[in-house]
């Protein structure tokens with residue numbers, strides 16, 4: 522009994538060790554031009570890099586297209602952190618946030634998919650890049666081609682995937 526507990530504990534330690542190594546790898550890749558956090562986007566080039574990183578993450582079967590299923594899966598992973606994580610207490614905050622984020626907000630991941638894919642069955646990398654570039658322009662309130670701290674927050678809010686209507 523004790524022995525199996527020990528084995529479990531060391532397995533868990535191994536697993537978390539492997540995970541830590543993976544995230545270090547991811548972090549060093551980030552230096553080599555991968556932007557996975559919308560708040561890191563300050564220029565058009567960075568908005569493009571961010572869109573490409575999102576696309577790579579979302580295109581699970583790596584066929585160069587993001588299907589609706591893949592998009593919903595991606596939104597499910599990304600959205601809860603922002604839309605649901607704070608639980609019931611967060612609901613009030615979310616309602617207050619709505620005013621600031623109201624610009625071009627679509628209601629659900631399904632609607633967002635239809636919009637970005639231009640109504641067909643998949644999102645291409647170009648379509649996602651185009652969408653994020655448009656959001657960059659929109660967030661760049663003073664049109665100086667760069668996002669300051671306030672504009673970055675706006676960009677991050679605009680680009681956060683919406684929670685799906687139908688969970689997987």
Ligand SMILES: [Ca+2]
Nearest residue numbers: 580584586587
């Ligand atoms: Ca795909």
Ligand SMILES: [Ca+2]
Nearest residue numbers: 661665667668
């Ligand atoms: Ca600006």
